[in-house]
Amino acid sequence: MLPSTELGVPADSTTQQVNRCLDDLKEMAWAWSQIFPQAESPAQHWLKVLSQVQAHLWEDCLRVAVVGTVKAGKSTLVNALVGHDVLARGAGILTAMVTRVISGSEPQAVLRFKGWEEIHGEVAQSLGLLPNDRLVERASPLDLRNDSDRELLSQILADGETAGYWRGGSLNQDYLLLKAYLEGYPLVADYLSQGSLHTLVGPSLSSHQELVSRQATAVYLKDVSLTIPSPWLPVGLELGDCQGSDSPMPQHLAQVLTYLLRCDLVLYLVSSRVGLRQADFHFLGELKRLGLAPYIRFIINLDLTEHRNLEEINSLIKRSGEEISAVVSGAALYAFSALKLLFERRQERGEKLDTPEGALLSVWAGKGGMLAFSDSEAQRFSADFTGAIQKLRSQRLSGGSLAQARMVAKGLAEQLGLVQDLLSRDQSAFQELAQRLRERRQPLEATRHSIKQTLKGAGDHLKQVLKGQITGALDLQSGLASSLAGFIRGYEPDWRELVPPENARPFRLLLYQMFQEFQKEVGRFVAGEFTRQVLEFIRAQETQVRQELAQICTPLSLALQEALTLYYREIAALGLAASLAAPALEFPPPPQNLELPVMTFQVEQGWRWAGEAYVRSGLEVFKRAWRYVKGRLGVKAVTDPRAQVLGELQRALAAMQTWFLEQARLQVLDYGERLKFRYFFPLIDYYARKQEIDWENYLGSLVADLAGLAAATRQAEEERRAGLARLQELIPRAQAIERQLSEGYEISVE
Ligand SMILES: Nc1nc2c(ncn2[C@@H]2O[C@H](COP(=O)(O)OP(=O)(O)OP(=O)(O)O)[C@@H](O)[C@H]2O)c(=O)[nH]1
Ligand SMILES: [Mg+2]
Numbered sequence: 001m002l003p004s005t006e007l008g009v010p011a012d013s014t015t016q017q018v019n020r021c022l023d024d025l026k027e028m029a030w031a032w033s034q035i036f037p038q039a040e041s042p043a044q045h046w047l048k049v050l051s052q053v054q055a056h057l058w059e060d061c062l063r064v065a066v067v068g069t070v071k072a073g074k075s076t077l078v079n080a081l082v083g084h085d086v087l088a089r090g091a092g093i094l095t096a097m098v099t100r101v102i103s104g105s106e107p108q109a110v111l112r113f114k115g116w117e118e119i120h121g122e123v124a125q126s127l128g129l130l131p132n133d134r135l136v137e138r139a140s141p142l143d144l145r146n147d148s149d150r151e152l153l154s155q156i157l158a159d160g161e162t163a164g165y166w167r168g169g170s171l172n173q174d175y176l177l178l179k180a181y182l183e184g185y186p187l188v189a190d191y192l193s194q195g196s197l198h199t200l201v202g203p204s205l206s207s208h209q210e211l212v213s214r215q216a217t218a219v220y221l222k223d224v225s226l227t228i229p230s231p232w233l234p235v236g237l238e239l240g241d242c243q244g245s246d247s248p249m250p251q252h253l254a255q256v257l258t259y260l261l262r263c264d265l266v267l268y269l270v271s272s273r274v275g276l277r278q279a280d281f282h283f284l285g286e287l288k289r290l291g292l293a294p295y296i297r298f299i300i301n302l303d304l305t306e307h308r309n310l311e312e313i314n315s316l317i318k319r320s321g322e323e324i325s326a327v328v329s330g331a332a333l334y335a336f337s338a339l340k341l342l343f344e345r346r347q348e349r350g351e352k353l354d355t356p357e358g359a360l361l362s363v364w365a366g367k368g369g370m371l372a373f374s375d376s377e378a379q380r381f382s383a384d385f386t387g388a389i390q391k392l393r394s395q396r397l398s399g400g401s402l403a404q405a406r407m408v409a410k411g412l413a414e415q416l417g418l419v420q421d422l423l424s425r426d427q428s429a430f431q432e433l434a435q436r437l438r439e440r441r442q443p444l445e446a447t448r449h450s451i452k453q454t455l456k457g458a459g460d461h462l463k464q465v466l467k468g469q470i471t472g473a474l475d476l477q478s479g480l481a482s483s484l485a486g487f488i489r490g491y492e493p494d495w496r497e498l499v500p501p502e503n504a505r506p507f508r509l510l511l512y513q514m515f516q517e518f519q520k521e522v523g524r525f526v527a528g529e530f531t532r533q534v535l536e537f538i539r540a541q542e543t544q545v546r547q548e549l550a551q552i553c554t555p556l557s558l559a560l561q562e563a564l565t566l567y568y569r570e571i572a573a574l575g576l577a578a579s580l581a582a583p584a585l586e587f588p589p590p591p592q593n594l595e596l597p598v599m600t601f602q603v604e605q606g607w608r609w610a611g612e613a614y615v616r617s618g619l620e621v622f623k624r625a626w627r628y629v630k631g632r633l634g635v636k637a638v639t640d641p642r643a644q645v646l647g648e649l650q651r652a653l654a655a656m657q658t659w660f661l662e663q664a665r666l667q668v669l670d671y672g673e674r675l676k677f678r679y680f681f682p683l684i685d686y687y688a689r690k691q692e693i694d695w696e697n698y699l700g701s702l703v704a705d706l707a708g709l710a711a712a713t714r715q716a717e718e719e720r721r722a723g724l725a726r727l728q729e730l731i732p733r734a735q736a737i738e739r740q741l742s743e744g745y746e747i748s749v750e
Contacts (some may be wrong), residue, residue: 014393015057015236018402021737022054025408028730032412035723039708042415045700046408053401060401061102061238061592062392065260067287068269069279070244073301075099077269077338078241082230083345087241088213097223097255099212099241103234104227109200109208112223113192119144119220121602123153123181126174129515130165131508132156144185153182165509174516177219184216192220232345232382237389246279254527254598260287261535261596262589264392266296272316272335273303276323284327286532291539293328297388299381300335302374305360310369332384336377340364396588402741403584404697409738410581411701416731418571419709423720423727433570437704440567444699447563451556452692458552459688462545466680473537474672476661480533481668487525488660493517493653499645507645511652518656519603522664526601534599541680546587549687557583560695567703583698585691590683597674603663 026047033043066074075087078101086101114122124141134156142149157178159165166172188211191198200208211217212224233239240263242256260266266287270276287296300320307313317335324331343353343361353361364371422433473479493514503510560583568580 014390014397015234018057018397018405018741019054021409021741022050022057022405024733024737025405025412026050026054028412028734029408031726031730032416035726036419036708038711039419041708042411042700042704045697046412049404049408049697049701053405056401057397058236060396061236062265062389062396063238063240063259063263064265064267064389065098065240065242065256065263066267066269067242067245067256067260067283068271069246069277069283072244072269072271073338074244074269075241076342077267077299077301078239080338080342080345081239082228082233083342083349084228084230085342085346086226086228088209097243097252098259100223100225101233101239101241102225102227103230103237105229106201106227107205107229108227109205110225110227111191111198111200111208111211111221113188113196113198113220114222115196116143116145116192118222119181122177125519125602126177127156128174128519129508129512130156130160131506131512132159132165134159144181145189150182150185153178157182163509165512173520176215180216180219184214184218184220187211187214187217188220196222231349234386234389236393245283252527253524254531254600257286257290257528257531257535258596258598260290260292261539262592263292264295265388266292268296268298269338270298270300270320271303272300272313273306275316276320281323281327284324286528288328289532290535293331296328296331297381297385298324298331298333299338300333301339302335302337302370304337304340304364304367304370304374307370310373313370313373334377334381334384336374336381337364340371340374341378403586404694404701406738406741407581407698407701409734409741413731413734413738414571414702415704416727416734418704420724420727420731422709423724434709436570436573437567440570441703443563444560444567444703447559448696448699451560451695454552454556455688455692458549459684462548462684463676463681466541466545466684467676469541470672470676470680473534474668474675476665476668480537481530481664483533484522484526484530484664484668485661487529488522488657488664491518491521491653491657493649495646495649499642499649501642503642503645507648510645510649514649514653515656518653518660519601522660523601526599531599538596538675538679542590542683545680545684545687549587549684549691550585553585553691557585557695560699564699564702583695586694587687587691591686594679594682594686597671597678599667599671601664601667603660 029043029046029050032046033040036043066078068074078099079085079087082101082103087099120141120143123144127135127142134152142153144150144153157175160175166175208224208226212221240259242259243252245253245256247253268284268287270280284296287293298320300317302313307316313335317333321333324333339360343357347353425433474481476482476485498514498517499505499510505513561580565580
């Protein structure tokens with residue numbers, strides 16, 4: 001048992017109420033096993049189910065995604081919601097894509113590092129067709145684990161800086177990424193040599209902040225999850241600090257979108273300094289297309305230093321509200337300073353603010369009206385947020401876990417009644433009843449067996465159907481993936497920018513730049529538009545899987561009820577009041593440990609060498625063909641050097657397009673396989689297994705252990721009397737809990 005006090009963090013009130021009911025039921029099941037040690041098998045079953053429900057109650061996480069453009073104040077808000085500076089504020093663009101924060105008594109950080117394959121894939125991608133002679137001589141990709149390769153990379157970076165390879169200079173993403181990988185290596189080498197998953201607790205916990213907030217180390221991280229005790233964040237709630245929706249790292253956007261598909265609520269941050277921008281509308285459009293519009297709550301993060309007076313803030317809220325409602329109608333909007341809320345909560349926990357923070361507070365102190373407004377808005381938000389979480393929790397519970405606990409309460413009440421009745425009868429009458437009930441159990445067993453078979457067959461069939469659907473959707477010719485093929489075919493660089501009239505850059509450098517730009521654009525398309533289309537497809541398929549399983553299970557559930565009806569009829573013949581309750585048929589959201597695969601466009605390892613050869617040979621073919629055509633037509637040679645360069649680049653682009661299409665075909669194929677085998681098939685197995693267990697629990701909770709009870713009725717007279725007295729006390733309690741659980745925990749908000 002995990003009572004909320006032991007966790008050291010508050011549970012929302014729904015969870016607390018349900019937990020109390022579960023504790024009560026456990027106590028009664030335990031009392032049963034004490035009164036009837038001979039018939040303790042149902043008690044064991046009840047205890048097992050109750051423990052499962054209780055574990056689920058604490059483990060099941062609601063997910064709240066915190067999103068917005070770069071620097072909107074997302075990390076500050078997450079920190080404010082937990083009342084700790086857990087996340088680095090103002091972190092850079094290479095940082096982990098989604099950082100999860102949950103409430104828990106034991107502070108810890110779980111860091112998942114990228115695998116070497118992924119790291120080297122990114123390095124290779126950033127090197128692209130870099131025209132460096134040191135690389136041309138290489139026969140194999142770089143391996144950062146080798147001293148000599150790191151030395152080589154550092155020379156390449158130095159060469160590149162002198163030769164001006166990177167457009168945008170030291171702000172160039174490829175340059176930044178390579179430099180970060182190089183600098184970070186000595187700091188993470190120890191971790192990486194011991195596997196990719198690391199849990200930091202106790203004294204080593206503080207090193208997490210450093211690993212996460214330094215670009216050079218953060219670049220090695222794939223996923224970060226932090227547990228922190230917080231009096232403000234209820235247990236079972238995960239806050240996902242998503243990196244800026246307009247971040248220039250495209251693969252991160254795919255991670256954010258995938259996280260969003262699985263979240264229950266979205267907190268959308270807008271900085272009061274800039275208001276809503278083009279990037280916001282674009283991202284909101286994506287959220288809307290993912291069906292998330294009803295789950296978004298908007299927060300204008302007030303920069304109290306920036307605004308002169310309340311009127312200014314009010315007009316900003318009015319304008320933003322209008323702009324938002326043009327995209328998402330009826331959404332809740334709040335405006336407060338996340339930073340102020342954070343400062344307050346840290347102080348409330350007894351923490352001292354540092355000097356600049358204190359100075360900021362005193363600047364704000366002169367802004368009475370705005371301050372009071374921010375406070376009241378923060379309060380309004382907190383109350384609504386708590387309410388929304390409670391409502392979501394009740395909805396989540398009422399279908400699955402609660403139905404199971406209800407069956408335990410019902411089984412307990414009924415079997416207590418049954419045994420009370422049996423104890424008051426003589427042995428021979430009981431024998432006869434027991435025989436009749438035993439007979440009624442047989443059809444139940446048979447139904448249980450056929451359900452297992454049918455579910456397995458249905459699952460296999462569903463897998464076949466899905467296989468076809470996924471293969472069709474990810475067909476580059478005709479499926480939704482054709483948009484990717486279309487994008488690659490239609491891609492054209494900005495020729496004027498790539499080759500300005502006064503161009504003096506050598507051809508190889510231009511080729512490199514064109515290639516980098518092209519692969520980045522494809523990456524961006526895959527992470528944004530393509531991922532969104534795929535997620536929509538996945539969501540539709542999930543709905544279909546659930547609907548089909550429900551359709552298959554409905555007749556099975558009826559068969560089960562029918563078999564149980566006969567059993568109940570015999571119980572009624574005993575003069576007992578017991579009413580049949582339909583077994584629950586519920587297909588909840590996919591389990592949280594089932595990770596949705598994310599597709600990123602990354603040209604395969606070792607491609608550089610193959611690729612360069614490909615482009616070159618492509619160029620040769622084109623050149624030869626062109627010379628041939630020119631010869632035949634008697635066309636004069638092109639004399640304008642820029643036109644010549646452009647012509648060659650165009651031909652190289654055509655060769656790259658063919659090559660990228662092939663890469664895309666392979667990667668989409670691979671993604672489809674992952675989607676089938678690592679996601680949908682396990683999902684179908686999970687649902688089938690879950691339904692089977694649910695039904696077994698249902699029967700187990702309701703059907704009595706007659707042999708055990710027969711033994712119990714043979715107890716000595718004194719024991720029987722004591723047992724009866726206890727029963728009289730327990731029956732109304734079990735009935736009361738059954739009623740309470742049936743009424744549900746719907747708490748209305750808004
Ligand atoms: N003055 C003032 N500064 C704030 C406020 N909220 C956030 N900031 C600062 O703004 C900067 C950016 O805030 P973050 O919380 O890191 O923003 P973010 O959205 O997480 O940024 P990225 O993760 O880089 O996209 C930080 O330096 C914060 O301290 C505020 O209400 N007032
Ligand atoms: Mg941040």
